[in-house]
Amino acid sequence: MMTLLQNTLLVALVLTSFGMLVSGRLGVYIRIVALQGVMVGLLPLVAGHAVPTLHLVFVATAIIGLKGFVFPYLLSRALRESKTRREMNPFVGHLSSVFFGILALLGSFWMDSRLSLQSHSSSELAIPMAFTTILIGLFLIVTRRTALSQVIGFLVLENGIYAFGLAIVYEVPVLLELGVLMDVFVAVFVMGIAIYHINREFDHMDIDRLNTLRG
Amino acid sequence: MNFGWLLPILILMPGLLGVASLFVRSAQAVLRLCAIGTLGVAALSGAVALQTFRFVPLLAAGNWFMLDALSAYHLLVMMIVFSLSALYGITYFREEIAQGQFTIRHARRYGGLWFGSMSAMVLVLVSNNLGIMWVGIEATTLLTAFLICIHRTSGALEAMWKYLLMCSVGVAVAFMGTLLIAASAQQASLHGSDALLWTALRDAAHQLDPALLKAGFIFLVIGYGTKAGLAPMHNWLPDAHSQAPSPVSAVFSGFLLNAALYCILRYLPLVESATGNTGWGRGILVVFGILSILVAAGFIVAQHDVKRLLAYHSVEHLGIIALGIGIGGYGALAALFHIFNHSLCKSVSFFCAGTLGQTYGTHDMREMTHVIRVSPVWGSGLIVTLLALIGVAPFALFLSEFIILKSALNAGSYWAASLFMVGVGVVFVGALRHIISMAWEPLQTHIKARRPTIAEGMLVFGALATLLILGLWLPRPFQAILEQATRVLGGI
Known part of the structure; x- marks a missing residue:
């Protein structure tokens, strides 16, 4: 039962990441990343342990609260401030992006079979799925033009790393987990403020046009 | 005697100074606080580092904090850089203050972030837990x-x-x-x-x-x-x-x-x-x-x-x-x-x-x-x-x-x-x-x-x-x- 739940969550994680590769609307990005936040928050509850301990429930609540609700709120506020609604012509088109996603998925399975990482979760999908999410997150950061979608790419990357850590590390101390979560929170907060100022200064948030400093 | 308890203080002290600089009344005074506060933290760091060099590595907080010769050396270098830069800050911003480009709002933000990043860097150096060290590095970025x-x-x-x-x-x-x-x-x-x-x-x-x-x-x-x-x-x-x-x-x-x-x-x-x-x-x-x-x-x-x-x-x-x-x-x-x-x-x-x-x-x-x-x-x-x-x-x-x-x-x-x-x-x-x-x-x-x-x-x-x-x-x-x-x- 647990394994089934866990596999469902993991597959959903990758599918939602694929959704971002297809879509070009920033509002959709934000909703997808909120959904992913809730999913990675649920992951520790279904990964391996029969009965969730208090510490797990606590961390899961914090993650769902932040990644599922606070971050999307901050991001949609940044979106409201700007005139940009769509990711216009990203550096790599949507079709090629999906193609990259498929390659990333295949590559992750191949890497998993080669590295033979010792997984602690009951699911064999955990490591390849986490790794695909990481790769898609990196891909989004590199190929998308607007500042907002880069932040979302960063969050996808974070979600992937979190799922990866869950799969390979037996137990992470609570304090450390909270420290990491707080850092990500501040990162999104700071990036949100930065987007706000970039919007005001340049009247757009197109990172491709922030190119005066070079050499 | 173990001086390990000084390590958490070394992290907290710049943090408190950062909060204090939010309440200072003039831009020039914030810069002076930066200089004096940095020198104070540097003095404490120097004392802690000397303890480490003369005796054994310091450990604190259930071994989550540690200062050995490598980190103590880095701590000394860090404090020298911070002290000199804080002193220089007083003269650098003088002209901008005169021209009204560096107001009290800028100065408070500057002071808070200055001490905040100092605290994060000290955290990086004194962490024995490699995860906390990571948290410190990410905090310095932000x-x-x-x-x-x-x-x-x-x-x-x-x-x-x-x-x-x-x-x-x-x-x-x-x-x-x-x-x-x-x-x-x-x-x-x-x-x-x-x-x-x-x-x-x-x-x-x-x-x-x-x-x-x-x-x-x-x-x-x-x-x-x-x-x-x-x-x-x-x-x-x-x-x-x-x-x-x-x-x-x-x-x-x-x-x-x-x-x-x-x-x-x-x-x-x-x-x-x-x-x-x-x-x-x-x-x-x-x-x-x-x-x-x-x-x-x-x-x-x-x-x-x-x-x-x-x-x-x-x-x-x-x-x-x-x-x-x-x-x-x-x-x-x-x-x-x-x-x-x-x-x-x-x-x-x-x-x-x-x-x-x-x-x-x-x-x-x-x-x-x-x-x-x-x-x-x-x-x-x-x-x-x-x-x-x-x-x-x-x-x-x-x-x-x-x-x-x-x-x-x-x-x-x-x-x-x-x-x-x-x-x-x-x-x-x-x-x-x-x-x-x-x-x-x-x-x-x-x-x-x-x-x-x-x-x-x-x-x-x-x-x-x-x-x-x-x-x-x-x-x-x-x-x-x-x-x-x-x-x-x-x-x-």
């Missing part, structure tokens, strides 16, 4: 990001965005590396928080899973290397260094980069002893070091902006440090020595470049000519520190670079040694061209500089004298400190 754009110009915002995003992604990659290291410890039956305690990992290094450890180390070098400005992950660095106010540039170049490199150094002894001292981990550092030197050399030749020139010098010198550590033995000792030399020299050259930039109203080296005549203190300071940076004898930087070269030859790495020579040679010729034109080319317009105060003169020439003396004579206690720190790295 806190220093807004220091770059204290003035919200378009250039500063662009630089800040690049810095924020590249370093966050880099540091996220480093987190994957940290997870892999923790996973490698499971074979040694280290669980829970023990799997990330550096001391526990060091004691069990032979039982760690080498494959996972190697994979983790690659992630860590790329991740923390981004923050340390190692090529080819250095793209954010020249923008951030050139757009930030000069005291902040000095801190960036003088210690922020070293803090990230320090994290890589922490992992090096683990990887080396787990892989049977075959030099696998050191080899990676040699490659990144050489690459950084060569890439920086190319950009230095074609550079026109003086602060960007200094930023590429940082890439070069971090490369030299990585190379020295990679060679090991006396090369590692010289690399640690080079950390001090580079941080001191680079901070002062950013101070000089900053004030001259204010005097000339530009950072373009083609317009900043005849600097020594225009401003005897800052002009000659810039010229001499630049000469020291390109490795002119008898400054201390020449000595440490020379020892690194010699140990590369002794270790039989002729390829590394010759590429090092090529890179440093190109830098020498390329930068010398800029230096000569800045020093002697006649002025195009008439520029009148503010008369420097005695304190400013002491700041510049005191640092230069230190570099000169260390180049000629290395005091015995300083050498002992370097040897202790190198021993932590598993070198000599």
Whole structure:
């Protein structure tokens, strides 16, 4: 039962990441990343342990609260401030992006079979799925033009790393987990403020046009 | 008596000072608080570091905090850079305050972020838990990001965005590396928080899973290397260094980069002893070091902006440090020595470049000519520190670079040694061209500089004298400190 739940969550994680590769609307990005936040928050509850301990429930609540609700709120506020609604012509088109996603998925399975990482979760999908999410997150950061979608790419990357850590590390101390979560929170907060100022200064948030400093 | 309890205080003290600076009434007073507070923290750090050098490593908070010779040495370097920069901040912002560009709102934000980032960097250095060390590095990224754009110009915002995003992604990659290291410890039956305690990992290094450890180390070098400005992950660095106010540039170049490199150094002894001292981990550092030197050399030749020139010098010198550590033995000792030399020299050259930039109203080296005549203190300071940076004898930087070269030859790495020579040679010729034109080319317009105060003169020439003396004579206690720190790295 647990394994089934866990596999469902993991597959959903990758599918939602694929959704971002297809879509070009920033509002959709934000909703997808909120959904992913809730999913990675649920992951520790279904990964391996029969009965969730208090510490797990606590961390899961914090993650769902932040990644599922606070971050999307901050991001949609940044979106409201700007005139940009769509990711216009990203550096790599949507079709090629999906193609990259498929390659990333295949590559992750191949890497998993080669590295033979010792997984602690009951699911064999955990490591390849986490790794695909990481790769898609990196891909989004590199190929998308607007500042907002880069932040979302960063969050996808974070979600992937979190799922990866869950799969390979037996137990992470609570304090450390909270420290990491707080850092990500501040990162999104700071990036949100930065987007706000970039919007005001340049009247757009197109990172491709922030190119005066070079050499 | 154990002085470990001082370590948490060392983290909290700058944090409290940061909060205090939000309540100060005038901009000038915030800068004074920055200077006095930094000197206070530096005094405490000095005392703690001396305890470490004389006795044993300090441990605190259930072994989550530790200060050994390596981190104590870095702490000293950090405090020197911060103290000098805080003192310089008082004179740098004076003109901007007079012109109303640096208001109390700017000053409070500056003070809060200044102490906040100091606290985060101390956290990096005193963490024995490698996860907390990561938290500290990420915190420095976030806190220093807004220091770059204290003035919200378009250039500063662009630089800040690049810095924020590249370093966050880099540091996220480093987190994957940290997870892999923790996973490698499971074979040694280290669980829970023990799997990330550096001391526990060091004691069990032979039982760690080498494959996972190697994979983790690659992630860590790329991740923390981004923050340390190692090529080819250095793209954010020249923008951030050139757009930030000069005291902040000095801190960036003088210690922020070293803090990230320090994290890589922490992992090096683990990887080396787990892989049977075959030099696998050191080899990676040699490659990144050489690459950084060569890439920086190319950009230095074609550079026109003086602060960007200094930023590429940082890439070069971090490369030299990585190379020295990679060679090991006396090369590692010289690399640690080079950390001090580079941080001191680079901070002062950013101070000089900053004030001259204010005097000339530009950072373009083609317009900043005849600097020594225009401003005897800052002009000659810039010229001499630049000469020291390109490795002119008898400054201390020449000595440490020379020892690194010699140990590369002794270790039989002729390829590394010759590429090092090529890179440093190109830098020498390329930068010398800029230096000569800045020093002697006649002025195009008439520029009148503010008369420097005695304190400013002491700041510049005191640092230069230190570099000169260390180049000629290395005091015995300083050498002992370097040897202790190198021993932590598993070198000599």
